[in-house]
Amino acid sequence: MEKNYRDFLVEKIKAIKRWRLNRRVSQLLITVLVAALAGGVAGFYGYSLAGGKLPLGNITEKQEFAEDQLVIGVAEKSSPAVVSIVATKDLQVFNQRQVNPFCSDPFFRQFFSDSECRSTSTPQTQRQQVSAGSGFIVRSDGLLITNKHVVDIAQADFTVITSDGKKYPAQVLAKDPLHDFAMLKISGSGFPILPLGDSGKLKIGQSVVAIGNALGEFSNTVSRGLVSGLSRSIIASSGSSSERLEQLIQTDAAINPGNSGGPLLNLRGEVIGINTAIAQDAQNIGFAIPIDQVKAAINQVSTQGRISYPYLGVRYQMITPELKQARSLKVDQGALVSGDAQNPAVVPGSPAERAGLREGDIILSINGLNLTSEQDLAKVVQGLQVGQAVQIKLWRADQTLTPVLILGERN
Incomplete structure (x- = not known):
């Protein structure tokens, strides 16, 4: 391919000379064609070195190597703080046993009735592994994070196995009521930890x-x-x-x-x-x-020993253009308080009920934070504290109301 391309360009150069054009023009064309030849050859070899695939972007081998080194560094630095979590519990098993030993022999079996050869089962308890997951240490005294579903096993014991193979009994400190998140504690000090990012x-x-x-x-x-x-x-x-x-x-x-x-x-x-x-x-x-x-839950466990979330007590739909049109609403954004036959819009006995909120109200803002599709009601409330007094701006029957309520604690 390279030879054919070069021969083609050489013939073109000879043709240019035969045309007896202005010397400057000829030199310019020759320069362009030589550059094209060099570029074509370089491009061909680059294409071949890429395994027949055109390179994407301008990523060099040096840049790719640098990113590989970053990943290797992350793995080496972080792995000591990553642990395995094993759940075990006592399970009932049954051991089958034949009373008459002759019943297992084909010849002697014919001389015994079924009742005489009936086996018996004896219930016993064995400790068995029922699940395994992962976690990571966030405090050098053995505070670690995992998923709630990893430790949400009744009557189970949990063992943490560190990267060096050491085993530690673990205590479940808290399970998050909203997120699939739990915190455990193992005894010891000087454990490697992972920093939390943003x-x-x-x-x-x-x-x-x-x-x-x-x-x-x-x-x-x-x-x-x-x-x-x-x-x-x-x-x-x-x-x-x-x-x-x-x-x-x-x-x-x-x-x-x-x-x-x-x-x-x-x-x-x-x-x-x-x-x-x-x-x-x-x-x-x-x-x-x-x-x-x-992050807030981690701080709560560290200071209070448990996880708590503020609670308003309404069911709602965030307003979209489609909902606005379907319900003939007069505002473009907010949370429409709404329920159904099985689930009331305002939960009885909740802070929202005590503050007088009703079905059909539109909550526009809380403590000055406007409610939008990107910043919905749940996200705003979770950023507040249990027992905090908050001012709600709501739209009701073409009027703006601003009741104040005290946030409760979510069960």
Whole structure:
């Protein structure tokens, strides 16, 4: 291919000379064609070196090597703070035993009746592993984070296994009532920890690293990927229970069963998410809880020993152009207080009921924070405190009202 292209250009140069054009013009054309030859040859070799694939962007081998080194550094630095969490509990098992030993012999069996050869089962209790997940240490005295569904097992004991193979009995300190998040404590000091990053600064396409106890068998498995999406909502199932999870990070970093509770890290080695779920009927679609959602809960556990969330007590729909048109509403944004036959719009006995809120009210703002599709009612309320007095601006029957209420605590 290279030879044919060169011969073609040489013939063109000879033709230019035969035309006896102005010397300056000839030199210019020759220069252009020689440059084209050099570019064509270089392009051909570049194409071949790329394995027949055209390179995307201007990523050099040096830049790719630098990013690889970042990932390697994150894995080496972070893995000691990532742990496996194993749940065990006493399970009843039955041992089958034949009373008559001759019944198992084909020859002697014919001389005994079925009742004489009936086996008996003896119930016994055995301690068995019932699940395995991941977690990571956030405080050097052994405070660690995992998913709620990893430790939401009745009458189970939990063991934390660190990267060096040491085992520690773990105490469940708190389970988050809103998010798939829990905190555990192991005894000791001087544990390696992971710093918490800022998930609010994440960008789609950003490189991330996931570490965890893949399949409950391969501890400290490292996978690399990208932030594929933000603010995802899913229905996550675990056993016989399911829950809706909001504002999740979507990633194509491999997240397998057993990775639940492990960290999702940026290339600075900061935790920006807690790996929590995968899409069962797809490949490379995993989800993580943004770390910003649980920072307040971590502080609460550290100071109060439990997790609490403020509670308003209304059911609502955020106003969209479609809802505005369907309900003939006079405002463009806000939260429309609405329920159904089974679920009242205002929960009886709630702070909202005590403040006089009604079905059909539109909550426009809380403490001056306007409610929008990006900043909905739940997000604003979660940023407040239990027992805090807040002023609500609402629209009712063409009037603006501003009641004040005291936020309760969500059960």
